[in-house]
Amino acid sequence: MQSNKLSLRTEKRDGLIIVYVGGELDLEVASQMRAALEPLLERVDQRLVINLHDLAYIDSTGIGILISILKARHARQAPFDVEQVPVHIRKLFDMAGITPFLAIAE
Amino acid sequence: MKESLVKTTIPARAEFVDLIRLMLYGIASKMKFSFEEIEDMKVAVSEAVNNAVVHAYGGGDGEIDVAFGISDDELTIQVRDHGVAFEPDGLGKPAPLEGKSIDEIQSGGLGLFLMQALMDRVEWKQEGGTSVTLAKKRARSEETA
Numbered sequence: 001m002q003s004n005k006l007s008l009r010t011e012k013r014d015g016l017i018i019v020y021v022g023g024e025l026d027l028e029v030a031s032q033m034r035a036a037l038e039p040l041l042e043r044v045d046q047r048l049v050i051n052l053h054d055l056a057y058i059d060s061t062g063i064g065i066l067i068s069i070l071k072a073r074h075a076r077q078a079p080f081d082v083e084q085v086p087v088h089i090r091k092l093f094d095m096a097g098i099t100p101f102l103a104i105a106e
Numbered sequence: 107m108k109e110s111l112v113k114t115t116i117p118a119r120a121e122f123v124d125l126i127r128l129m130l131y132g133i134a135s136k137m138k139f140s141f142e143e144i145e146d147m148k149v150a151v152s153e154a155v156n157n158a159v160v161h162a163y164g165g166g167d168g169e170i171d172v173a174f175g176i177s178d179d180e181l182t183i184q185v186r187d188h189g190v191a192f193e194p195d196g197l198g199k200p201a202p203l204e205g206k207s208i209d210e211i212q213s214g215g216l217g218l219f220l221m222q223a224l225m226d227r228v229e230w231k232q233e234g235g236t237s238v239t240l241a242k243k244r245a246r247s248e249e250t251a
Contacts, residue, residue: 005124027156028120057127059152060220064213067203074208088145095223096216097203 005029007054008036017046022054025062033065041069044078049105053084063096070101081105110176116155118168118187123155126172130183133174137181137244146224147181147242153217154185154238162189162235180226180243188235194218 006029007022017040025033040048050066066082073080083105085093093099112133116122127148134144151172158170168189175182203211222228227241 024124026120026152027123027159057148059149059156060213060217061156063216067211067213071208071211088142092149092220095220098211101203101208101211 006032008033010036010040012046015046016049017043018049018051020051020054022056024057025055025065026057026059027061030061030065033062034068037065037069041072041076041078044076047079047081048073049081049083051083052086052089055086055089058089058092060096063092063098066102067098070098109178112174112176113171115169115171118159118163118170118189120156120159122170123152123159126155127152129172129174133176134181137176139181139242139244143242147183147240150221150224150228150240151183151185153221154183154240156217157192157238158185158187158189158236161192162187164190178244180241182239182241184237184239186235186237190235191232192236193232194230 005024005026007020009020009022011018011020019037019040021033040046048069050069070080081103085104090099090104093102093104112129114126114129116125130147130151131144134147139147155170155172162168162170168187171184171186173184173186175184203216221238221240225240226243227239229239229241231237231239
């Protein structure tokens with residue numbers, strides 16, 4: 001079954017790659033998300049930004065993907081930010097203890 | 107509200123987990139839980155179903171039974187599989203990322219942690235598979251108190 005529940009859009013500007021993640025990020029679409037992000041992790045000369053403004057739902061699998069991006073970028077000493085996190089998702093990040101590791105912009 | 111039980115069975119595959127979220131949403135709305143409580147329960151229930159999808163049948167075919175127990179006091183959700191018993195080792199532990207450095211953090215155990223943090227009660231049983239029961243108490247309104 002093909003699913004359109006996750007929407008991914010990438011925008012590239014000078015020194016910046018913004019990935020807009022919308023819809024539902026869960027176990028079903030985890031591999032789709034990983035495959036989309038994988039090639040961007042190596043772009044160490046660019047600041048990688050994940051925008052979550054249109055994200056309606058995330059589970060521990062989705063949070064796990066953010067953790068692996070965070071670690072991959074950290075290991076490469078490459079900049080990574082998360083921006084526009086909806087309130088109820090921010091609450092999960094806080095609970096999970098991931099917030100202090102993410103540079104979250106409004 | 108009269109005590110009621112709503113039961114369903116889904117194939118143990120990731121693409122069916124959101125169906126359980128939709129059912130949860132419908133039932134919890136009927137019970138007048140708040141938006142925030144419903145969002146919390148959606149995540150907790152999905153984590154329980156995810157565990158069954160990932161661990162119970164080793165990637166093979168299987169089924170997951172979900173039973174929503176509706177009463178005046180609380181909503182319970184039982185998620186049950188008939189596969190390999192999954193032994194949780196993170197019950198009662200603190201947030202898995204707390205006090206760690208970026209190199210140390212990992213997402214293992216996060217689902218289990220969230221289930222406990224988001225619900226009032228989580229019970230784990232091994233009985234021909236794994237059965238997880240999640241419960242959320244209803245806030246009593248003035249009229250019914």
